[in-house]
Amino acid sequence: MSDVLISAAELAERLGEVTLLDVRWTLADPDAGRPAYLAGHIPGAVFVDLHHELADPSQPATEGRHPLPPVERLQESARAWGVRTGRPVVVYDDSSGMAAARAWWLLRHAGVSDVRVLDGALSAWTTAGHPLEAGEVRAEPGDIELAYGALPVLTADQAAAFPRVGTLLDARAPERYRGEAEPIDPRAGHIPGAVSAPATGNIDASGGFLEPGSIRARFQELGVDLSAPIGVYCGSGVTAAHTLLALAAAGVPGALYPGSWSQWSNQDRPVATGDQP
Template sequence: MATTETFDRLVLIEPGELAVALDGPHPPLVLDVRWALGDPDGRLHYRAEHIPGAVFADLDTELADRPAPGQGRHPLPEVGRLQEAARGWGLAEGQPVVVYDANGGQSAARAWWLLRWAGVADVRILDGALAGWTARGLPLATGDVRPEPGDVVLSAGHLPVLTADEAAALPGNGVLLDARAPQRYRGEVEPVDPRAGHIPGAVNAPASANLDADGRFLSPERLREHYAALGTTPGRPVGVYCGSGVTAAHDIAALAVAGIDAALYPGSWSAWSSDPERSVATGPEAAPNAEGADR
């Protein structure tokens, strides 16, 4: 089993390491997962510049199902649909995958989590995102990549998830983390979901706090310290949610770098706040002083 000092190697890949792998005999599939709340032009950004050979993965249509009552804005896709999308990206059985975006991995982490949930063993996030690649002077390409179809076989359930009831109960015997920006957690603003606030008992852990000033993940030691301050301790269950199950995956990736397992509440706040039977809390309950994006 990996030590805590090597967990980051199971989650992240450096730009130089990716460049070498792409020139090797068995290159990984690279997915461009550019997406942001309020920015529908991820594919246009991809066409303008991307890592050579990268295939665009559409978060709204390929990495999520359609919004549905009780399921939130980005429900987990049915695994057969995800397999069809993955084969369309050219993913072959046993092939490693690298995912990246232009916002520190906060949308790429959704692809990282979802593919691992579907049984792809080797999926890593490009540390430093696209900016880290260009900072190294590495090349970019334009246009669309149209790969040959892959033959990957996917199956659901390889990572843990929480139902709404399980998320509600978790603060009683574990830690429920809210990966949204503090102002949304506190209920001061709510730009997209029906009600403002957070799940009672949840602790604010903005995804942006996982990154340093250069947009790279903090070291495993610093992440362990950060999450310990939020209440994570060995053997204590951890769950994460955000707006719709996107940036929560970034917290889960950061926790994995720190050697901590965590479950995702896929419906997240978009599902919780849509249910009038669910209680809502507001205010600075255990909220750290950090600003960040959320999905």
């Protein structure tokens, strides 16, 4: 396995050696994660609330819908989850890593060096016949010290200029990129110069990540120069982390624009529509 993904088989072997985090969340039903967790989760997993613990309160006009939380608050949360210095962390969800990738990226950005996402999500675990347990896990408090800066981020101004130095990827659905539909944010379209690369294209039919070679081939077919800088945005900085995880699994670094379209479309910035950058 890569150093950012872990298989269900490997997790089963290492279950007692890692801090395990359940990050079930979807934009369509943001409060459904905890009840699902309480009904059944991988043994030892602690529930993480993406909306309240992996993001600051929504500030669309200035920071976007899911701003990065202050590192002090993230550290407090991570210690409550049991994250400890030198102990590996594994995160999972039930949506092919779309939510878990946010926890992966945020913890890596904050300096936790060994964080991996369960490849194939919870279904990979249950399909393999591994058990679930019900109820809530209360972890022994951790001692992790966090500081942002381990991974690159882009401001809105840097995202605007990015297509001149590399490739800016838009990880949202194609119809939102083209400006045909915008169910959440005030304006439809995309950042001028950005290339459409829906995050759903990072996974295969089973819900697991594409193999590294296939990931590289996918982005090269989109016209991405993998040796040049790559930036990624989405609606609010959550789904973009999934694309950064896929790129990392293929050995390709990238930068996140955390404010993403939710910030951009709330400001007086240019908007492009159609299927071309």
